[in-house]
Amino acid sequence: MDNSRRLERRQQLLDRIATATAVIILLVVWEAWVRLSHVPTSMFSSPTQIVQATIDAWPTLWPATQVTIIEGFVGFAFAVLCGVLIGIAFYCFRTLNAALYPLLYAAQTMPLITIAPLFLIWFGFEISGKIVITAFWGLFPIAVQTIRGLKAVPQFYSDVALTCGATPVWTLWHVKLRVAARQIFGGVRISAAYIFATATTAEYLGARKGLGIWLQAAYNSFRTPLIFSATIVIVLLTVLLMSIVNVCERVLLGPPENDENPDE
Template structure:
């Protein structure tokens, strides 16, 4: 049994690696073309730096880049966790109550249409330059896709799931938390992935508009000093930590819900 588990794990890892080969090849080719174009065309580093210049600048400034990254990581991660919890709870509330849906969903939608630059000054007035204000901004902008996908996922659950549970003596509350949410979990995770994709970018943008530290302040300082390689360094760090978060979200989905194939009906083909 242990041997089969090891073989299955090895086979899964090999399949994942094979799926990523085209992406890796494309990235390498783009970097090679980018490097060659900058060097052959003698493009100034203040306009477009080469990948090697960006890597060198990242290594040289890492002692100051990493503390800024930690601040953005803290703001984005805490804000993301709040967004997940509040998004799911709000989605459940709006699904269960038509009155709450009619009263709150338009306000929730309107909150997402406001540009960050228009509400950031308010949060500076309320929270100052502290981290707490950035966490609140991240949570507000991150919960909308989660709430929407929670509502849609619950509405898409076939009624026979509830009918079977209620027939077996389950309460509606138990059915909601143990049946409907489990069936809707894949779609809810879709909203979580959408939120995770821009959570750290939102935190950095909020910092850029007013903060004591973080990648947003780093970007602002790099822009003011016309150090273009450092702008790319901070951008790559944001992409990297976002990719790590996305991997953690996918891993948690696999641990909690299993592989996507585990949801298939084994009797569907019979």
């Protein structure tokens, strides 16, 4: 057991070193190509130019980032709550599932640009509207994975719980949801992967402030390094949110290998 864990940790360390090395090589090649090719800054920017532009624009970039952080995190929280509850409702009520499940799938195919104008009419240009849009688009994968996860729970889990005197409601909340939790977290991770991109796009289509408006101003003024700056901020926020999701999963459910080897 100790040897296998030691080998696994060593492999994880090697994987991280390989990732860091690839990133460093990419940045060096990127910097060298821009400098040696004399590419205009308005067309493409080197990593050093992006860093310098980010530092110079930080007094305006950070306030815009704070707005998007609020929209992303609050919208994501609502997406998780509503997505799980909708998934449970669809699982428990067969008629509801038969009537609305195809619509739930179809709703995922709607482009944001086609429905965002309606949210602007309903909620205006305030932060609350962007939170609603973010939550609305983020709940679909969570709801679908909750339904699929609950349906995939083997029947014997329920049989054992009911035989021991548990009620169907208790069995749902304490047995089925626990068994389906890994798959539900898969949907949560999918939602987290594009939650800030959704918030930024919603701002870009219509808002008073936020990264989307900041990005639009950079585009209109052909300040290409700032476009990269906004992109990097969105990526970092997404990585932060996904890291939080992974930590929550590990704290609530334990390491994934424990599910595969429950007797160890």
